[in-house]
Amino acid sequence: MIRSALMNVMTAAALKAGRGLKRDLGEVENLQVSIKGPGDFVSAADRKSEKTLFEELSKARPGYGFVLEESGIIEGADKTHTWYIDPLDGTTNFLHGLPLFAISIGLEREGQMVAGLVYNPASDDMYIAEKGQGAYHNNRRLRVAARRDFSSALIGCGIPHLGKKGHEGFQAEFAAVMARAANLRRLGAAALDLCFVAQGSYDGFWERGLKPWDMAAGLLIIREAGGFVTDADGGADILGTGSICAGNDAIHTQLLALLRSAK
Numbered sequence: 001m002i003r004s005a006l007m008n009v010m011t012a013a014a015l016k017a018g019r020g021l022k023r024d025l026g027e028v029e030n031l032q033v034s035i036k037g038p039g040d041f042v043s044a045a046d047r048k049s050e051k052t053l054f055e056e057l058s059k060a061r062p063g064y065g066f067v068l069e070e071s072g073i074i075e076g077a078d079k080t081h082t083w084y085i086d087p088l089d090g091t092t093n094f095l096h097g098l099p100l101f102a103i104s105i106g107l108e109r110e111g112q113m114v115a116g117l118v119y120n121p122a123s124d125d126m127y128i129a130e131k132g133q134g135a136y137h138n139n140r141r142l143r144v145a146a147r148r149d150f151s152s153a154l155i156g157c158g159i160p161h162l163g164k165k166g167h168e169g170f171q172a173e174f175a176a177v178m179a180r181a182a183n184l185r186r187l188g189a190a191a192l193d194l195c196f197v198a199q200g201s202y203d204g205f206w207e208r209g210l211k212p213w214d215m216a217a218g219l220l221i222i223r224e225a226g227g228f229v230t231d232a233d234g235g236a237d238i239l240g241t242g243s244i245c246a247g248n249d250a251i252h253t254q255l256l257a258l259l260r261s262a263k
Contacts, residue, residue, distance in 0.1 A: 001139050002130050006107070010117045011126070013056035014103045017049040017087060018121030021094075021103070024048075025122060028097055042088075042095050046070060049087035049103065057083055057105075064107075069213050082108045084216035084239075089118075090189030092161070099123060104191040106216025116217030118191045127195040127221055135224035137199050144227040145200035148250035155181045155255065156193045158207030166209055172262040173206070180258060190244075194218025197246045198225035204247030204255045206232050212239040219244065228252040232259055 024045040050070045057064070065076035066083045076082070083105065088094060090101030099122030107115040118127040127142070129135035135142040147153055155177055160166045178184055185202070187193055190210055196202045198221045219229045219238055230236065232243035234256050245256055 001136055002128055002133050004130060004133075006115055007117070007128055007130060009057065009060040010105050010107070010115060011128070013053050013060070014105060014117055014119040014126070016056055017052040017103055018119055020052060021045060021049055021088065021101070022121040025094065025097065025099065028094065042091060045094070046088040046091065050085065053085050053087055053103070053105065057085075067212055069211065080110050084108065084213045086191060086211075086213040089191040089214060090187075093188045098188075100187050100189050100192060102189055102191045104213060104217045106213070106220065108216070113216055113220040116220040118195050118217050118221065120192060125195075127198065127217075129198075129217075129221040129224040131220065131224070133224065135198050135221045137195070142198045142221070142225040143200060144198060144222065144225050144248045145203045145251075146248065147203050148248070150180050150251065150254045151182060153181050153203035153247075153251055154183055154185065154201075155251075156185045156187065156196060156202040156205035158188075158190055158193070158210070159186050160209060164209055169262075170208070173259050176258045176262040177206075177255065180254075190214045191218050194222055194244070194246060197227060198222045202247075204245070204251040206243075206245040206255060206259060208232050208243040210242045210244060212242075215239060215244050219246070222246050230256070232256075234260075 063076045063078035064081040066074040086104040094101045103119045105117045114131040116129045229246045231241040232245045
């Protein structure tokens with residue numbers, strides 16, 4: 001387990017914000033039966049979680065910049081460090097009372113991701129990584145799956161939601177991968193999907209149309225678990241393109257080839 005001062009700061013912030021989300025999940029389940037619905041409540045929960053994370057991390061590391069889902073970019077006096085924060089990844093799951101959602105915190109230093117944390121308050125699952133220190137799920141060291149035969153692989157993906165571009169392109173990619181993989185999964189929380197690759201539950205994963213805060217922590221967790229991560233076209237600018245493709249070396253290569261074949 002990583003017990004650095006930095007990881008202690010990140011863990012404390014995530015646990016504090018997570019307590020609020022866990023309470024709010026119980027409330028949103030009750031709101032499902034109301035005529036008004038839970039949408040406004042969930043938006044408030046999202047903002048409250050972000051406020052907690054911002055305050056706790058700013059207090060512990062003053063001067064660091066932020067890229068926040070709700071509040072956007074906040075420049076810091078320290079130009080070498082930037083936090084990437086998703087206070088509630090898997091909002092639709094949360095909205096429906098489905099306990100698959102997460103807080104995601106990534107720290108970038110001089111253009112490189114150096115620390116990542118993904119925490120699901122509903123299940124108390126914590127995934128962490130620091131550059132060069134490995135990746136862990138609670139107290140267990142993570143390694144990506146060793147499977148190399150794509151026909152035996154379980155592959156995760158993201159599906160463009162209503163109002164999002166890329167439906168036709170996704171359908172072509174889905175068909176190409178579905179024809180070769182053992183099966184596919186779509187869980188609705190990209191930060192957790194990436195952790196499932198790191199722990200070997202998924203053999204691979206791809207998605208397009210993501211934001212930097214969705215991927216910042218997870219991509220480091222996969223790399224520290226021995227995995228390979230690029231954008232969905234094989235490039236290095238994952239946060240810039242908003243797409244990701246991940247797996248061990250063999251599955252990553254085969255998955256990229258299938259995505260290219262779908263164009």
